[in-house]
Amino acid sequence: MSPTPLADRAFEKGVPRAAARRGLPPFGEEHEELRASVRRFVANELAPPAQRWEDERWFPNEVFHKLAAVGYLGLKYPEEYGGQGGDHLHDAVLVEELPRAGSAGLGAGVGAHIGIATPPVWKFGTEDQKRRFLEPAIRGERIAALGITEPDAGSDVAGIRTRARRVDGGYVVNGSKTFITNGVRADFVVTAVKTTDEGGHQGLSFLILEKGMEGFAVSRKLEKMGWHASDTAELAFQDVFVPEENLLGEENRGFYLIMANFQWERLLMALASVGGMEATLERTIEFARERRAFGRPIAKHQAIRHKIADMAVRLESGRAVTYNALRLFHEGHDAVREVTMAKLKTQRDCFEVADIALQIHGGAGYMKEYGIERAARDARLGPIGGGTDEIMKEILGKSFGL
Ligand SMILES: Cc1cc2nc3c(=O)[nH]c(=O)nc-3n(C[C@H](O)[C@H](O)[C@H](O)COP(=O)(O)OP(=O)(O)OC[C@H]3O[C@@H](n4cnc5c(N)ncnc54)[C@H](O)[C@@H]3O)c2cc1C
Numbered sequence: 001m002s003p004t005p006l007a008d009r010a011f012e013k014g015v016p017r018a019a020a021r022r023g024l025p026p027f028g029e030e031h032e033e034l035r036a037s038v039r040r041f042v043a044n045e046l047a048p049p050a051q052r053w054e055d056e057r058w059f060p061n062e063v064f065h066k067l068a069a070v071g072y073l074g075l076k077y078p079e080e081y082g083g084q085g086g087d088h089l090h091d092a093v094l095v096e097e098l099p100r101a102g103s104a105g106l107g108a109g110v111g112a113h114i115g116i117a118t119p120p121v122w123k124f125g126t127e128d129q130k131r132r133f134l135e136p137a138i139r140g141e142r143i144a145a146l147g148i149t150e151p152d153a154g155s156d157v158a159g160i161r162t163r164a165r166r167v168d169g170g171y172v173v174n175g176s177k178t179f180i181t182n183g184v185r186a187d188f189v190v191t192a193v194k195t196t197d198e199g200g201h202q203g204l205s206f207l208i209l210e211k212g213m214e215g216f217a218v219s220r221k222l223e224k225m226g227w228h229a230s231d232t233a234e235l236a237f238q239d240v241f242v243p244e245e246n247l248l249g250e251e252n253r254g255f256y257l258i259m260a261n262f263q264w265e266r267l268l269m270a271l272a273s274v275g276g277m278e279a280t281l282e283r284t285i286e287f288a289r290e291r292r293a294f295g296r297p298i299a300k301h302q303a304i305r306h307k308i309a310d311m312a313v314r315l316e317s318g319r320a321v322t323y324n325a326l327r328l329f330h331e332g333h334d335a336v337r338e339v340t341m342a343k344l345k346t347q348r349d350c351f352e353v354a355d356i357a358l359q360i361h362g363g364a365g366y367m368k369e370y371g372i373e374r375a376a377r378d379a380r381l382g383p384i385g386g387g388t389d390e391i392m393k394e395i396l397g398k399s400f401g402l
Pocket of ligand 1: 112145146147148149153154155156178179180181182224227232381384385386387388389390391394
């Protein structure tokens with residue numbers, strides 16, 4: 001399958017370049033240059049071994065080293081910590097392009113590191129924490145995970161039970177986490193804990209737990225429907241002593257950290273789905289041109305063209321709502337409603353787009369080598385992870401004062 005972008009194919013067919021998508025706001029020329037570099041990197045370094053990593057249920061840590069070498073792990077972080085001094089838009093480009101590797105598990109592992117686990121350290125961490133955790137994370141030397149979900153607390157974050165009791169010089173942590181991306185390989189886990197006995201949001205705090213701390217164990221590497229190349233773990237904490245210098249942000253104010261992080265996480269998921277839908281659409285158009293049935297390419301059958309039109313509308317409407325939310329977020333507006341809409345709109349559509357692509361591919365779509373069955377399996381997590389569709393609708397409903 002040729003990865004030729006739609007815009008270039010259109011140009012080859014005589015459509016003027018001006019009609020092609022070029023740097024839609026909030027992205028400008030600089031971002032499109034970065035996009036071209038990332039696209040090359042993904043095509044050369046990540047796409048070729050992606051299937052092997054999927055089969056092995058693991059991508060090597062070397063990926064983090066390679067990404068760090070070209071500066072991609074620190075695009076939005078200040079230069080004083082080894083970052084590139086860019087902003088969220090640069091990260092957005094990377095995350096939109098990663099799905100072209102054809103492995104959402106790979107994207108999830110990288111995304112957990114740059115998108116959900118290290119941002120709280122940057123935003124709420126002390127100078128010492130930034131030196132100990134953010135800097136080596138940007139260099140790809142220490143891998144990060146975010147631990148919020150527990151066996152009995154998913155959507156209901158306030159139900160977290162992992163308990164951190166104050167002791168001399170720090171905390172003693174008991175409890176467990178589940179479904180933690182990068183959890184098996186992580187060198188540190190930004191972990192949500194309860195620091196009071198009262199229920200609800202009030203007593204939540206964050207501690208950074210480090211690999212090697214006594215009593216901190218990876219209890220299980222989980223087997224999954226999709227995201228095969230990423231490691232997803234169950235973690236167990238038994239009397240883990242965590243020094244007080246590993247408290248991230250203020251004690252009992254962890255709920256604000258979670259809320260701040262969610263907006264960016266959901267935007268990243270929307271962006272990844274936009275990138276995923278685009279890659280699937282391109283492959284499917286290519287396939288429909290080549291595959292013949294009843295004496296002509298299947299693309300010449302109206303029913304197939306209509307399916308492709310449906311895919312394209314889902315992609316472009318998803319892109320519009322996502323870029324709008326990204327623009328508002330980037331400009332510092334309260335974009336909770338728009339981000340929630342973008343997450344809701346794109347996740348189910350990404351799965352639907354993969355499902356339509358599967359239908360267009362026929363039997364070939366069911367076969368591993370075309371990557372379409374993987375796209376469908378991988379996309380199914382979207383309406384569940386990072387806040388389910390039901391929770392997104394609840395947030396939206398409440399945003400109208402209902
Ligand atoms: C592969 C994978 C990777 C993940 N990575 C991470 C990670 O790195 N870090 C992390 O902390 N978490 C991670 N998660 C967890 C993920 O964010 C949760 O799965 C998600 O928040 C949903 O929680 P749950 O699975 O416990 O579902 P539940 O909360 O048990 O929900 C089950 C169903 O009930 C519905 N429901 C629940 N409450 C309501 C309500 N009030 N109204 C209507 N419907 C409701 C839900 O929408 C859902 O359909 C990951 C999950 C997976 C599968």
